Amino acid sequence: DVKVTQSSRYLVKRTGEKVFLECVQDMDHENMFWYRQDPGLGLRLIYFSYDVKMKEKGDIPEGYSVSREKKERFSLILESASTNQTSMYLCASSSLGDRPSYGYTFGSGTRLTVV
């Protein structure tokens, strides 16, 4: 089975800190995604990547950046954390081609609290 691993389940950071959220997948998937999940808002796409060193903005990229130096790793960076970035962050991956019908594989999530 595909495994998507997020490095931390819970994080507490201070306002203004630079925060790194790491995601690693082990099935050679081309596509990787970062979502945030908030009550009543569902999942909102922050950034995604189709290939190494490639990134595209999702629906809410402001305040975030990403890095994909290796195919298996996709990092989400909060340049200067703010309290409104307190949320659950979910990483997902999927394969390419006609695989949109296959579905994503999600990590277990990182619950980030900014104080």
Place this chain on the structure above:
Amino acid sequence: GDSVTQMEGPVTLSEEAFLTINCTYTATGYPSLFWYVQYPGEGLQLLLKATKADDKGSNKGFEATYRKETTSFHLEKGSVQVSDSAVYFCALSDPTSGTYKYIFGTGTRLKVLA
């Protein structure tokens, strides 16, 4: 643009009750449709999917039928268990959009009482 609308929760049922969670969508192309489940403290897991009109996805006693005429993909289960308590997300992927992004609904929390 594409969108997914789910019924608001929470939905509270007694064990062995019948479950329906409504999901409707709008899409310009011919999307694939999905239901994901999120158990407490975990990420999302794919529950079932359907890739074309009239397809029925099924898994773990849950079913959903892709209805193009009503643009719906309602989730059903004949007899729920306490272990089904979770948040359920409806989602679509529209390959004609030129991306592999998924559009998610806001989620419906299900609570099953013993």
